[in-house]
Amino acid sequence: MGIVRAAAQGAVAGFAATGAMSGLLAAAYRRGKDPLLPPKLVTRRLLPGGRERTPRPGENAVTVLAHAGFGVAAGAVFGAATGERSPGLVAGACYGLLVWLLSYEGWVPRLTVQPPAHRDNPKRAVTMVVAHLVYGAALAAALRRMRR
Numbered sequence: 001m002g003i004v005r006a007a008a009q010g011a012v013a014g015f016a017a018t019g020a021m022s023g024l025l026a027a028a029y030r031r032g033k034d035p036l037l038p039p040k041l042v043t044r045r046l047l048p049g050g051r052e053r054t055p056r057p058g059e060n061a062v063t064v065l066a067h068a069g070f071g072v073a074a075g076a077v078f079g080a081a082t083g084e085r086s087p088g089l090v091a092g093a094c095y096g097l098l099v100w101l102l103s104y105e106g107w108v109p110r111l112t113v114q115p116p117a118h119r120d121n122p123k124r125a126v127t128m129v130v131a132h133l134v135y136g137a138a139l140a141a142a143l144r145r146m147r148r
Contacts, residue, residue, distance in 0.1 A: 014075015
């Protein structure tokens with residue numbers, strides 16, 4: 001299998017994993033633990049007039065598309081990195097944590113979307129760590145299934 005096929009498999013698995021992660025985030029939002037989750041904050045920051053923290057028309061659709069796109073891209077990277085191998089759940093979970101670390105201690109605070117994870121609301125930080133563990137494990141599980 002070539003790297004393009006491995007990346008394509010990762011992209012498909014990334015889409016599925018983002019769905020699993022989004023389900024967890026939606027449940028956390030409904031329980032009121034996190035008033036505004038990072039995907040929504042990032043979308044608001046990147047839309048025109050991005051310094052505002054008020055809702056704008058169409059932001060929910062843009063948030064879903066952007067989050068899915070990021071999950072697909074991260075899945076493609078993992079797929080390419082694992083090549084023909086069927087990754088274990090621990091490797092997937094570790095990859096999910098790496099995505100979390102690079103995002104929430106890296107580019108998200110640099111966009112001034114929210115503080116780095118170590119200074120953020122602890123409940124939201126924990127929710128996001130768990131969500132990324134779910135993403136990574138689901139990503140690995142989907143790739144394993146495709147590569148049987």
